[in-house]
Amino acid sequence: MLQRQVFAWILPVLALCIGVSATTLTTRLSGNEISCYYTQVDSLKTKLKFFFAVNAGGDYMIHSRVRSPGGKIMVDNKFKQADYVFQPETTGEYEFCFDNSLSTWDDKLIDFEISVENDLRAELPGSSKDIETKTIEKHLESLDNKVGLVTTSMRYLKTREFRSMNTVRSTENRIFYFSLIEMILMISISALQVIIVQLFFKGSRASFV
Template identity: 45%
Template structure:
C-alpha cells in the first residue's frame, strides 16, 4: 500500500460514528436521538434543516450524558454546529415541535462524532521521506475539508430547493382554490340575474316593467 492510499484510508477512518436521517416530527412531539461518545475530547458535529411544515422552524436542544445543555435554540430553520464532547456517554439531540398544534415538520439532520487525531505513517514502510509524508498528509486532509465544505453546500442548496418548492406548491394551491371560488361566484351571479329577469317577465309581473 502506497502512502497516499494509507492516508486516504486513515482520513476515512477518522469519523468514528455518523448518522444522517430524515424524520417527520409530529405536532406537539418531542423527538430525541442519541449518539455515543467513547472518549473525552472528541469533536461532535450536528447539522439540521427543516425541509417542510409550518414556517420551516423548530426548537432544538443538545444535552450531555449528565443532562447539561450543550446547545439549544427556538424557532430555528437550520443549524450547523461543532462542539467538543468533554464527557463520555450518550449525547441527546432533541427536536421539539410542541409550539405547533397541527403542523408537522420534516427535518433532515446529521450527527457525526469525529476523531481529529491524525494517523501517523511509518516512514520506513512508506518508503519516502518525512517531508513527502507530511505533504501527502496535508493534501489528504485538505481534500477532506473541501469535501466537507461541498457536502454542507449541497445540504444548504437542497434545503433551499425544498423550501422554494413548498412555497410554489402552496402558491399554486391558493391560486387553484381562488379560481374555484371565482368561478362559483360568477355562476351564482349568472343564476341570480336569470332569476331576476324571469321574475320581471313572467305572468302578472309584466306590469312592473
C-alpha cells in the same frame, strides 16, 4: 522503498478516514410533537457534528436541543437550519431533540445528520512521519476541508430546492382554490341574475293584468 511509499500514502488516509461515524436521516414531526435521537461517544478525542435543516412546514422554524450525558444543555435554539461542531467534555450517550411545539397544526419535514469523528491522527507517533507523509497529510486535510465546503453547499441547495418546491405547491393550491371560489361566485351571480330577471318579468305581467 516501494513498501515505504505505500505506507506513506496509506497512513494519512487511514488517519483521516477511519473512525468516522455518521447518521443522515429525514423525519416528519407533527404539531406539538417532540422527537429525540441518541449517539454514543466513547472517546474525548472526537468531534461531534450536528446539522439540521427544515425543508417544509409552516415558517420552517424548529426548536432544537442537545443534551450531554451529564444532563448539560449544549444547544437550545430555534432556527430554520443550523450546523454545530462540539468537542465532547464527557463520554457517554448524547441526546439530540427536535421540538415542534411552536406549531399546532403544521408538520415539519427535517433533514439532519449526526456524526462522530475520531481524531486518530493524534495517536500516530510523530517520529514515524517523514516530510513526504506530512505533505500528503496536509493535502488530504485541504481536500477534506474542500469536501466539507462542497457538502455544506449541497445541503444548502437541497434545502432551498425543497423550500422552493413547497412554495410552488402552496401557490398552486391557492390558485386552484381561488379559481374554484371564483367559478362558484360566477355561477351564483349568474343564477341570481336569472332569478331577478324572471321575478321582474313576472311582476310586469301581473301589473298588466
